[in-house]
Amino acid sequence: MKIRICDLGKHVGETVTLKGWLFNKRKSGKVQFLMFRDGSGLLQCIVFKGNVSEEVFEEAKALTQESSFEVTGLVKEEPRAFGGFELDVTNVKTISKAEEFPITPKEHGVEFLIDQRHLWLRSKKQWALMRVRHRIVKAVRDFFDERDFTLMDSPIITPNACEGTSTLFETPYFDLGSAYLTQSGQLYAEASAMAHGKVYTFGPTFRAEKSKTRRHLTEFWMVEPEMAFYDLNDDMDLAEEFLEYIVQSVLKDKKQELEILERDISKLEKVKRPFPRISYDQAVEILKENGVDFKWGDDFGAEDETIISSRYDAPVLVHRYPSEIKAFYMKRDPENPKVALAVDVLAPEGYGEIIGGSQREDDLELLLGRIKEHDLPQEFFEWYLDLRRYGSVPHSGFGLGIERTVAWISGIKHIRETIPFPRMIYRNTP
RNA sequence: UCCACGGUAGCUCAAUGGUAGAGCAUUCGGCUGUUAACCGAAGGGUUGUAAGUUCGAGUCUUACCCGUGGAGCCA
Structure with missing residues (x-):
């Protein structure tokens, strides 16, 4: 049974593996925040340098916007996060690294968006x-x-x-x-x-x-x-x-x-x-x-x-x-x-x-x-x-x-x- | 079909007729709680097309192309 973000409520405290895409990423030296989407919702995944191997940290770092990947981690309740849950990441596996995604997090005009x-x-x-x-x-x-x-x-x-x-x-x-x-x-x-x-x-x-x-x-x-x-x-x-x-x-x-x-x-x-x-x-x-x-x-x-x-x-x-x-x-x-x-x-x-x-x-x-x-x-x-x-x-x-x-x-x-x-x-x- | 407005970096936009710029995105570097993250650096341009005016055009004129909003018509 494949787990999706919308089902995470039933898996708090468990380690799960999800497949999806990188929606957005923020990083701060030794911690990375991966905004992950799988079609059913959005989930913030936290990659702490101390919690994962050097290879996994670098793999996460190399993910570009809209790259597809598999992420494994511990599901935690987090009222501040969008959707109410967070994932403490233990492993990241890239499926396909995306080329430069045309739609950036900033604003765009309709003409451009409708083309895309x-x-x-x-x-x-x-x-x-x-x-x-x-x-x-x-x-x-x-x-x-x-x-x-x-x-x-x-x-x-x-x-x-x-x-x-x-x-x-x-x-x-x-x-x-x-x-x-x-x-x-x-x-x-x-x-x-x-x-x-x-x-x-x-x-x-x-x-x-x-x-x-x-x-x-x-x-x-x-x-x-x-x-x-x-x-x-x-x-x-x-x-x-x-x-x-x-x-x-x-x-x-x-x-x-x-x-x-x-x-x-x-x-x-x-x-x-x-x-x-x-x-x-x-x-x-x-x-x-x-x-x-x-x-x-x-x-x-x-x-x-x-x-x-x-x-x-x-x-x-x-x-x-x-x-x-x-x-x-x-x-x-x-x-x-x-x-x-x-x-x-x-x-x-x-x-x-x-x-x-x-x-x-x-x-x-x-x-x-x-x-x-x-x-x-x-x-x-x-x-x-x-x-x-x-x-x-x-x-x-x-x-x-x-x-x-x-x-x-x-x-x-x-x-x-x-x-x-x-x-x-x-x-x-x- | 008609009316109005627009077209400048990948995107969003600046630029009195006088050296074409910023933010985001990308690449590199920094940062252990960010949430359109932030800080520093780099690369990135035939200004929609064609002609004209001018010493000089992104800027002014004409034509064309493409798009947006609206009218009419409709759900």
Whole structure:
């Protein structure tokens, strides 16, 4: 059984051997402090000249930043040390001496760091961020699993634009002409929900739009639940419960990581149900109160979203948007056909839209009309229309953007740090 | 696509139109409790590219290349 830093609590007073890398080193003549990392945490290893042979002392001295090595020593509790433990070293064995590591302990610019993304992932903050991302993804899966949802993966290669608006990545597809990378699993989730009742899809999605902001990637991950017999209110209830669950899971299990990220925990602790719910009309009122010259019928810009969300501690659900600015499949409000039964969730602290969802149009004739209005090729949607021909039911769903959620919960400014290898409009390496 | 800003040592940044510098990193030396350790020394440059103005350009002008932030669009 291999021991990792995260397990050291069970080995206090024992002599153990660990394998990992040199994170940083400080020395002071006859004592060396090796900051050692193994992927599970950080551990300060002390090499005293009197405690080890001359050869071992020299071997430790020769280790460069990010060299891989094996270290043996006595595990001691040490409240002052990061992680709470220290290792009194008795032996050091170099595995591979590293060349000069480009990322030094001092500050670097983003351009440089993103070029070194494959190495940047080893740094403390990026390590913590990826662990938070992992916990969020686990929370997503646990949440749906605990509620009897079935995972139904949707295709990544699709024959047409799902919502008919976005610019998609095009790829040649044998004798069938062009295919496109998916921008949403939405329509497939609807078909799946008619088979399993409650489902979710979870995978990468692609947008070829030339968005160049801190909130955009060309490739990002989205989780999309879809539920038969759910109306808009049921949909909003689920979205609320879902977000609370995710935030509380991270708070419970990733305290140390949030500390490394210097996240203000008190802000996350306020993310408790019930969340505020306002209509689009009310949101427009808020903007007008704040002196924004806003026209009913327009969509909110990034600045508008910040104004609206900054009124609340928890994410705010904005519902019933003008149907003109929403996708063709969203059901109109029977009480006011000018608006769609749609909901967007805006994260606090200016992180913007993290969820978009709606009740879907379940009436065949209305949906046919909508496809014509939007000038979409009906032949591509025949299978989708079948869902309304064979036992149509009211149903709803939403999509959550994983990277924006990670950015919000971690308190990270730029979305590019929230995914291991970001894809942006002017960058597709490393 | 549009607007703004930037490009000088491996990295982060200085440098009135007048000899291109510092900190970190690297190498060497010193130090038995450091924690972005500290102290001393050394090596390290076609100032994004091209042209122009000038006695003289990192600095001024023009074009181009690359990048960053934002807008629009969106999750």
